[in-house]
Amino acid sequence: MNIVERFINYTRINTTTSRDKGAAGIMPSSPGQMELAILLKSELEELGMEDIVLRDTAILTATLPANTNKELPTVAFFAHLDTSAEQTNDTKANIVSYQGGDIVLNPALDIVLKEAEFPEIAQYQGQEIIVTDGTSLLGADDKAAIAAIMHALQVLTANPEIEHGPVKVAFLPDEEQGLRGAKAFDVESFGADFGYTLDCCGIGEFVHENWNAGNAVVTFTGQSAHPMSAKGKLKNALLMAHKFIAMLPPGEAPEYTEGREGYYWVKEMAGNSAKTVLKMDVRDFTRPGYAHRMAFLRQLADSCQALWGEGRIDIELSDRYENVANSLEGEAGFPINIAKQAYQRNGIEMRAIPMRGGYDGAVLSQKGLPCPNIFTGAHNFHSIYEYLPVNSLQAASNVVVDVIRITAEQYGK
Incomplete structure (x- = not known):
């Protein structure tokens, strides 16, 4: 089976994550994720993988044993099974030969992928591109990663002359809602020394830093009173919350920031004049910056408490995940060097980008498994305009194979 056939087969299984079931603690949150995991388990068995384990959470792991007597570190590759909840329709993937200009995804519905809106597509002129019919996500986030990893395993098993140490793979559920699969993953028993996720990004992009991320839940407690006698008595929790928001640093919100600029994100507010709860995300790339924001x-x-009185405001701060860069400092940065060489061998210029978001590798790294991120080649994740150049998908798989080669060449004992 070629890599494109693999990918399209995977897209036919609807693995849309379910926020409602996820919030209820159910994992996987959608039955399609288990369906895809079962398919992958059978394919791993056909490839002769060992230690294949499919858990009732849909976490799937397997091992390709070493084919050398060298003592080599164990490298792992991760992808997630679910697709984002922005669109829930079944995917109808199409392959187009792109000759430039716009791509009509669905003439009946007048849905067009316009070059003027997505100018980066021009670099793929003359290539085959996989798109949808405009009524769903493509699901390259993250089925392109699954296809790239599975194809790399196929290459290794079909070419035993390629020397390699132990290679592990893991496919995780519900990344799209709080990295739930990675948080449930048992890194210690998995037994890998370092790893890579494949998630996001056009060809050449590489992620080895992302947010230090935290949550803030602020509860405002007012005092109710009837409007006819409210003067001097009513304390409006809603207005307290608005005043609190107004005192956040101006311009330090997602809509005003880019690159490595951190922010406070006011995400949700619910309540009434008696009690209002405000939920916020806190993000910063540096440890000192993150600590400063939380402080x-x-x-x-505390200042609002002094102004409004004891018991009027309560704040709960918690950490969500760390910047993966924290786990790749100094000598621990060798996975970055291996990936850089793998890109070079494939004639790909590495473009390291700071990821303004979370991904499974951040959680895995925090648990002790250094895990930067390799591109999948896809664009416009979480959008009906998501597309995947075939050459980029193949390149992602080639990089995986060369990461394994380079590990065997340079880290054997």
Whole structure:
């Protein structure tokens, strides 16, 4: 089976994550994720993989044993099974030969992928591109990664002359809602020394830094009173929340920031004049910057408490995940060097980008498994305009194979 056939087969299984079931603690949150995991298990068996384990959470792991007597580190590759909840329709993938300009995805519905809106597509002129009919996501996030990893395993098993150490793979559920699969994953028993996720990004992009991420839940407690006698008595929790928001640093919100600029994201507010709960995300690339932001919110809450009175405001701060760069400092940065060489062998210029978001590798790294991120080649994730150049998908798989080659060449004992 070629890599394109693999990918399209995977897209036919609807693995849309379910936020409702996820919030209820159910994993996997959608039956399609288990269906895809079962298919992958059978394919791994056909490839002769060992130690194949499919858990009731849909976490699937397997091992390709070493084919050398060298003592080599164990490298792992990760992808996630679910697709984002932005669109829930079944995927109808199509392959187009792109000759430039716009791509009509669905003439009946007048859905067009316009070059003017997505100018980066021009670099793929003359290539085959996989798109949808405009009524769903493509699911390259993250089925392109699954196809790239599975194809790499196929190459290794079909070419035993390629020397390699132990290679492990893991496919995880519900990444699209809080990295739930990675949080449930048992890194210690998995037994890998370092790893890579494949998630996001056009050809050449590479992620080895992302957010230090935290949550803030701020509860405002007011005092109810009837409007006819409210003067001097009513304390409006809604207005407290608005005043708190107004005291956040201006311009430090997602819509005003880019690159490595951190922010406070006011995500949700619910309640009434008696009680209002505000939920926020806190993001910063540096440890000191993150610590400063969390301390600022604590100090702001303390100041509001002094102004409004005891018991009027309560703040709960918690950490969500760390920047993967924290796990790749100094000598621990060798996975970055291996990936850089693998890109070079394939004639690909590495473009390291700071990921303004979370991915499974951040959680895995925090658990002790250094895990930067390799491109899948896809564009426009979480959109009906998602597309995947075939050459980029193949390149992602080639990079996986060369990461394994280079590990065997340079790290054997």
